[in-house]
Amino acid sequence: MSSPVRRKFLISSIVAALAAAAAVLFAPSAPASAHGNVIGPSSRNYGCFERWGSKFQDPAMATEDPMCWQAWQANPNAMWNWNGLYREGVAGNHQGAIPDGQLCSGGRTESGRYNAMDAVGDWKATSIGNSFTVQLFDGARHGADYIRVYVSRPGYNPVTTPLKWSDLELVKSVPNTPAAQWTHQQSNGVQQDIPVSVSGRSGRALVYTIWQASHSDQSYYFCSDVNFGGSQPSPSTPSSPSASPSQPSSPSASPSVSPSVSPSTPASGACSATFAVTSTWQGGYQGEVRVTAGSSAIKGWRVLLTYPGTPPIQQGWNATLTTSGNTVQATNAGYNGSVAAGGSTSFGFLASGASATPTLSCTATV
Incomplete structure (x- = not known):
């Protein structure tokens, strides 16, 4: 091979390799269908996904939700794969497998994907009373050998102090429970509601949940930031992730300043939907659809998006998307189908x- 041709071949190979790497870094992956997470009080990575996953281009996250911002920058897949924070082969020795300071990442499991969950700071906290409910979603219907719920001891402050095992107090233990016996049976999984009571608590704390799945020796670990007796402002509009402090997580995207919104007519007063373009870039854009319940609570929803030509949707989240002709049908996920009267939820797509x-x-469905 002549020298000029060889140089051209090498350059082409390098460019192709860089393009492939950029695709891996920048394209968000859909959450895995298996596994699960604590969705209430929401765990750190599920809360970040819920608040910001549908607008992961928006730089407002850096000031409005800085702990989620650092997590998105560290590894966006920790949020897209919000249901995969587990370890295998622990054999019940959780304290032996997970060092102090690494409890929220499951001991830096999954090759460090969830390390940012251990970061100390002012994570968004859910306001709860001394009696509250832990909601655990199981997308693969594994069931549980056991579920253990801990609350950090009085005096521990998650805003300033790394979490240690000695900071935790076991407040609830659920024995072996097959998936068929979980509280809510849903189309995309099951949910177990676990009532918990403590006494005399106020201020910031962590709820730590260990779920030992039944199908194999697979242990899940979840940190949920809470505020006993406090008031938590409503989270800001969801926003955008990033791959690392020096790298954007998406291709040169700029948030849409004036998003286009298309309202739908409520179906028999049951629900309505609005569409907005939340960010755009050369060759693509991100859209969000907000579903709002009418005067009565709903148990599930379906939105039809009809385009004049072939639908441009490539990838979505927070809903199951199917395409037929020029119409895309979006059906609620197992964790966001129930919406209170006048309440709303959303799904997004690229x-x-x-x-x-x-x-x-x-x-x-009402």
Whole structure:
């Protein structure tokens, strides 16, 4: 091979390799369908996904939710894969497998994907009373050999101090419970509601949950930031992730300043849907659909997005998407189908080409 041709070949190979690496870094992956997480009080990575996953381009996260911002920068897949924070082969020796200071990452499990969950700081906290409910979602219907709920001891401050095993007090233990016996049976999994009571608590604390799945020796670990008796302001509009402090997690995206919004007519008063373009970049954009319940609570929802031509949607989250002709059907996930009267939830997607506003229709199960 001549020298000029060889140089061209090497350059082409390097460019191709860099492009492949960029695709891995920048393209968010859909959450794994298996496994699960504590969705209430939301764990650190599920809370970050819930608040910001549908607008992961928005730089407002850096000031409005800085702990989630650092987590998205450290590894966006910790949020996209919010249901995969587990270790295998622990054999019940949780304290032996997980060092102090690493409890929220499961001992830096999954090759360090969740390390940012251990970061000390002012994570968004859920306000709860001394009696509260832990909601554990199991997307694969594993069931549980046991579930243990701990609360950090009085005097421990998660804003300033790394979590140690000695900081925790066991407050609830649930014995072997097959998935068929969990509290809520849903289309995309099951949910176990675990009532917990403590006494005389106020201020910031951590709720730590260990779920030992039944299908194998697979242990899940979740840190949920709470505020006993306090008031937590409503979270800001969800925003955007990033891959590392020096790297953007998406291709040169700029948030849409004036997002286009398309309302739908409520279906028999059950639900309505609105569409907004939340960010755009050359060759693509991100969209969000917000589903709002009418005068009555709903148990599930379905939104039809109809386009004038072939739907441009490439990837979505917080809903199951199926395409037929020029219509995309979005059906709620197992964890966001129930919406209180007047309440709302959302799902998002990435799309190719110039931003296009679909015609929306919403139907609900009440």
